[in-house]
Amino acid sequence: AQTVTQSQPEMSVQEAETVTLSCTYDTSESDYYLFWYKQPPSRQMILVIRQEAYKQQNATENRFSVNFQKAAKSFSLKISDSQLGDAAMYFCAYLRRGAQKLVFGQGTRLTINP
Amino acid sequence: NAGVTQTPKFRILKIGQSMTLQCTQDMNHNYMYWYRQDPGMGLKLIYYSVGAGITDKGEVPNGYNVSRSTTEDFPLRLELAAPSQTSVYFCASSSNPSRETQYFGPGTRLLVL
Numbered sequence: 001a002q003t004v005t006q007s008q009p010e011m012s013v014q015e016a017e018t019v020t021l022s023c024t025y026d027t028s029e030s031d032y033y034l035f036w037y038k039q040p041p042s043r044q045m046i047l048v049i050r051q052e053a054y055k056q057q058n059a060t061e062n063r064f065s066v067n068f069q070k071a072a073k074s075f076s077l078k079i080s081d082s083q084l085g086d087a088a089m090y091f092c093a094y095l096r097r098g099a100q101k102l103v104f105g106q107g108t109r110l111t112i113n114p
Numbered sequence: 115n116a117g118v119t120q121t122p123k124f125r126i127l128k129i130g131q132s133m134t135l136q137c138t139q140d141m142n143h144n145y146m147y148w149y150r151q152d153p154g155m156g157l158k159l160i161y162y163s164v165g166a167g168i169t170d171k172g173e174v175p176n177g178y179n180v181s182r183s184t185t186e187d188f189p190l191r192l193e194l195a196a197p198s199q200t201s202v203y204f205c206a207s208s209s210n211p212s213r214e215t216q217y218f219g220p221g222t223r224l225l226v227l
């Protein structure tokens with residue numbers, strides 16, 4: 001069974017600085033998708049970024065980018081120029097191609113210090 | 115579009131009571147999901163559906179039931195509430211989970227005493 005591990009329960013960063021959240025996963029599949037979701041205090045889950053495993057190029061969305069290391073099964077999220085609104089729980093998730101079910105990590109709580 | 119809506123927002127149940135958590139989406143998505151999120155933890159899949167009339171168990175289905183009579187609605191039923199079911203419940207939907215995001219509802223906080 002696939003598993004997703006986020007080894008950092010909590011992280012904090014100064015406003016305007018850069019922070020990296022870690023995620024590793026375990027799978028025997030070669031074709032899959034990886035996601036980062038943000039959950040602010042409102043509890044609404046928001047998709048931040050998506051990576052397709054067959055693409056070597058790392059996905060980017062404005063201040064958010066990933067470092068996808070397929071051989072190492074690592075999928076970290078980098079947030080540049082951190083803003084107060086980035087404070088939230090961040091969840092890494094895995095989806096096997098053709099499957100219907102996301103597998104989520106335990107989450108990392110990110111605090112932004114003004 | 116309202117997206118994914120859930121009712122109620124919050125509910126207190128006594129042990130042994132039953133209730134239905136409602137979930138509706140107006141995006142014509144075939145795929146719908148129910149997750150639970152315990153304090154400080156990630157999301158665990160309870161049940162999911164790939165279309166009207168089709169449901170399947172997720173990771174933690176015990177104590178729950180679902181039905182999917184229409185594309186829009188995916189209610190989650192708790193028959194005999196237990197304290198272990200105290201959690202926040204999220205409903206989500208997607209048009210194609212391999213290529214598109216799952217859209218989440220705002221959640222229902224359930225407290226079983």
